[in-house]
Amino acid sequence: MENAPIGRRFAPTALMLGNIVTGCSVLAPAGMLSELSSGLGVTIRDAGLLITFGAIMLCVGSPVTAWLTSRIERRTLLTATLAVLAITNLASAFAPDYASLLAIRLVMLAVGALYTPRAAGTAALIVPPEKRGSTIAFIFLGWSLAAAIGLPLIALVAHRYGWRTVYGGIGMIGCFSLLLLAWRLPGGLIGAPVDLKTWIDVGRNRRIVLLLLVTTLQMSGQFVVFTFMGPLLAKLTQAGPDAIGLVFAAYGVFGFIGIAIATRIVDSWGAYKTSLLFTTLLLTGVTGWALSAGIYPLMACSVAIWGLGFASTNSMQQVRLVGAAPALASASVSLNTSVLYIGQAVGSAIGGMLYARDLLYGAGYVSVGFVALALLTVMLTKPRQALAPAG
Numbered sequence: 001m002e003n004a005p006i007g008r009r010f011a012p013t014a015l016m017l018g019n020i021v022t023g024c025s026v027l028a029p030a031g032m033l034s035e036l037s038s039g040l041g042v043t044i045r046d047a048g049l050l051i052t053f054g055a056i057m058l059c060v061g062s063p064v065t066a067w068l069t070s071r072i073e074r075r076t077l078l079t080a081t082l083a084v085l086a087i088t089n090l091a092s093a094f095a096p097d098y099a100s101l102l103a104i105r106l107v108m109l110a111v112g113a114l115y116t117p118r119a120a121g122t123a124a125l126i127v128p129p130e131k132r133g134s135t136i137a138f139i140f141l142g143w144s145l146a147a148a149i150g151l152p153l154i155a156l157v158a159h160r161y162g163w164r165t166v167y168g169g170i171g172m173i174g175c176f177s178l179l180l181l182a183w184r185l186p187g188g189l190i191g192a193p194v195d196l197k198t199w200i201d202v203g204r205n206r207r208i209v210l211l212l213l214v215t216t217l218q219m220s221g222q223f224v225v226f227t228f229m230g231p232l233l234a235k236l237t238q239a240g241p242d243a244i245g246l247v248f249a250a251y252g253v254f255g256f257i258g259i260a261i262a263t264r265i266v267d268s269w270g271a272y273k274t275s276l277l278f279t280t281l282l283l284t285g286v287t288g289w290a291l292s293a294g295i296y297p298l299m300a301c302s303v304a305i306w307g308l309g310f311a312s313t314n315s316m317q318q319v320r321l322v323g324a325a326p327a328l329a330s331a332s333v334s335l336n337t338s339v340l341y342i343g344q345a346v347g348s349a350i351g352g353m354l355y356a357r358d359l360l361y362g363a364g365y366v367s368v369g370f371v372a373l374a375l376l377t378v379m380l381t382k383p384r385q386a387l388a389p390a391g
Contacts, residue, residue, distance in 0.1 A: 214377045
């Protein structure tokens with residue numbers, strides 16, 4: 001452990017890069033639904049089920065892997081997880097048919113489910129308490145970068161070189177990321193064990209339960225539209241691949257800006273006020289999408305506003321859960337990741353049903369309903385002592 005101070009100095013960056021790989025692995029199908037549909041000979045809705053079934057696997061896998069792996073040393077655990085993500089992405093590039101690709105994806109996400117919550121929990125072990133909020137938010141910057149850079153590149157590469165090239169590229173980046181993490185993350189880090197009593201304590205904590213509901217509603221609302229954003233833009237505005245890629249880029253770049261702002265203000269504002277601000281921006285963005293459906297420039301601007309809130313709201317959820325009950329953080333953060341993917345599964349399933357029935361305009365309004373409920377639930381979680389920075 002003599003090199004631990006140096007390792008700890010760069011460890012958050014290594015953890016953040018792992019989240020880029022995880023984010024790209026989870027989000028990739030959304031950026032290339034049309035290419036997957038035509039390349040595999042399935043409908044757009046069936047291609048969207050890669051996200052729906054993957055999200056179900058993630059929501060089941062997160063608490064199960066949290067329980068099974070809580071006593072494993074973190075560097076070993078996280079590098080092994082990235083190794084599985086790298087191998088399964090490379091395998092996806094050679095999948096012969098839709099069923100094979102779906103099976104590989106389920107394995108990929110069953111293991112990948114543990115990376116994001118474990119990365120957030122590891123951050124709490126390597127920084128002082130006063131830096132915890134901003135460090136967790138920084139680690140979630142990886143998800144913003146996955147959307148800001150990853151999704152537009154996925155859309156561009158898939159259109160020009162095919163979806164197999166995308167999976168191969170993510171696999172190669174995964175190999176680099178696991179080597180960096182193995183180099184920079186200190187060894188000997190072990191978090192609090194997760195047992196049955198931990199889950200019971202989580203269920204009895206009213207604020208944690210409300211925060212988990214917020215995550216579920218936020219993600220359900222977003223994925224009603226986000227899963228099918230490319231095909232929706234094509235049908236509603238006749239946008240081509242480049243125009244669709246530009247919207248994905250706006251979503252991701254503004255997501256990056258949003259989480260960068262959140263990272264800077266959370267320690268002074270407190271996580272509750274920061275969460276309230278970015279959930280309001282999220283609602284503003286999806287409302288703009290619904291009201292301007294069919295008008296490309298207005299839809300693109302709405303997606304940019306939406307982007308400000310998409311990753312920052314989730315990172316604030318993680319910060320608030322850690323602050324609400326630090327001793328329960330391993331379980332609550334893992335469970336938050338689980339309900340996040342429940343939201344993805346619910347939202348993408350509803351979005352697929354609406355898309356298959358050609359209810360293209362209705363998807364935006366369903367999204368607004370979910371996010372509005374999320375904002376109301378955020379308000380119910382206002383801390384009694386408003387000055388408490390943990391939220």
